[in-house]
Amino acid sequence: MLQLRFFASLRDQLNCDGESLDWNDNFSIASDVRKVLVARGTPWDTLSKSTVLIAINQEMGNDETTINDGDEIAFFPPVTGG
Amino acid sequence: MLQLRFFASLRDQLNCDGESLDWNDNFSIASDVRKVLVARGTPWDTLSKSTVLIAINQEMGNDETTINDGDEIAFFPPVTGG
Amino acid sequence: MNISISIQSDDFSHNEEYQKLCNDSPRIGAIVTFCGLVREFDDSNGKGLFLEHFAGMTEKTLENICKQAAERWPIISMRIVHRIGAMELGEQIVFVGVNSAHRKAAFHACEFIMDFLKTDAPFWKKALTKDSDYWVEAKASDTEAANTWKK
Amino acid sequence: MNISISIQSDDFSHNEEYQKLCNDSPRIGAIVTFCGLVREFDDSNGKGLFLEHFAGMTEKTLENICKQAAERWPIISMRIVHRIGAMELGEQIVFVGVNSAHRKAAFHACEFIMDFLKTDAPFWKKALTKDSDYWVEAKASDTEAANTWKK
Secondary structure (H helix, E strand, O other): OEEEEEOHHHHHHHOOOEEEEOOOOOOOEHHHHHHHHHOOOOOHHHHHOOOOEEEEOOEEEOOOOEOOOOOEEEEEOOOOOO | OEEEEEOHHHHHHHOOOEEEEOOOOOOOEHHHHHHHHHOOOOOHHHHHOOOOEEEEOOEEEOOOOEOOOOOEEEEEOOOOOO | OEEEEEEEOOOOOHHHHHHHHHHOOOOOOEEEEEEEEOOOOOOOOEEEEEEEEOOOHHHHHHHHHHHHHHHHOOEEEEEEEEEOEEEEOOOEEEEEEEEEOOHHHHHHHHHHHHHHHHHHOOEEEEEEEOOOEEEOOOOHHHHHHHHHOOO | OEEEEEEEOOOOOHHHHHHHHHHOOOOOOEEEEEEEEOOOOOOOOEEEEEEEEOOOHHHHHHHHHHHHHHHHOOEEEEEEEEEOEEEEOOOEEEEEEEEEOOHHHHHHHHHHHHHHHHHHOOEEEEEEEOOOEEEOOOOHHHHHHHHHOOO
């Protein structure tokens, strides 16, 4: 099982702040999850944007970051704090 | 007449915080005054040090700065505030 | 080397933060503080901001940024306070304070922390205006500022 | 653009200075402050400092430095407080605070003002120790710091 989380404008677009996703033995890197979500079509295809950031277990990662069953994977837009 | 002023370690070495110096028609630039003072010998020759700074009428100048009768000329060591 | 990080919805006392940076070692010669305020925007149409964050990741990220600063400069203490939730115009959003024996270390570490806070810490600003609310776009200049430290 | 410069023997309130920088315009998005303290020196043999200055020239020089900063960056206000006379370990010596709409302007102007204050403003520090008093030597690193802005 993966725990997915969505923040800020991305959460608003998806109208969803997170979900549990069953682990799939084809999952290897973060982009595998991104592709599964994008394949759902609108509004999920917004996740295909290159500006979308990915954090794995609360550490910044990217499409190539290795993922494992049990990970928390967060997707969010560029940050704007400070 | 010129008003001379000395500050900090320089004042301590000269044991003098200032003096009036008669205007001399040979005076043209700040180094002319410096030379007159250095010619007095010890301890005044300390003014020959290249690190000594010169302010004319409370603005930073240097040996080449033009001087006029009535000017205030200050000599001091490198500054160390802040 | 001390790191203090606080994420809170309440306003903070700039003075209390400063006093803590003042008093924690007789070796302190320089204290640099940064404070960000909600400023006027949208031709005075702006009412305030709403700050969202990713609890847990925020604290980890900020601590990591502070540790990187401490590897680069001889810092004694670093303090970060970042507010979340709703804020009105003129209110304090963020405080970063650094102390050191030397001024250059304090200046550069404070600027470094702010630059990476801006690009790496998971905060998002929503602008609240008289007409509508909208998410603030990230600025390329912030990414460039952080990149200058990587050279 | 406002400039406030105060040369005084009394200690100052960092908080009052900060509050003034906070409140003088709704356009303020960033406030950077620097504060210099008397730190331990001479292997804890140091007791304090005595600060001498060239009254009149000091104020002129600092005002000139602030004006140069304002030509380089979009500053709203700059405040400088510099103490003179005797100070003990841990006491505040100098405050420089700058506000602006933008953080980079505030950071850079504050650092610029401190760098030129260090090399151009006619202040001299005498170190007071348990054994003796002596004039502090100027540091080459301060001259280099000011020179980096001239490039």
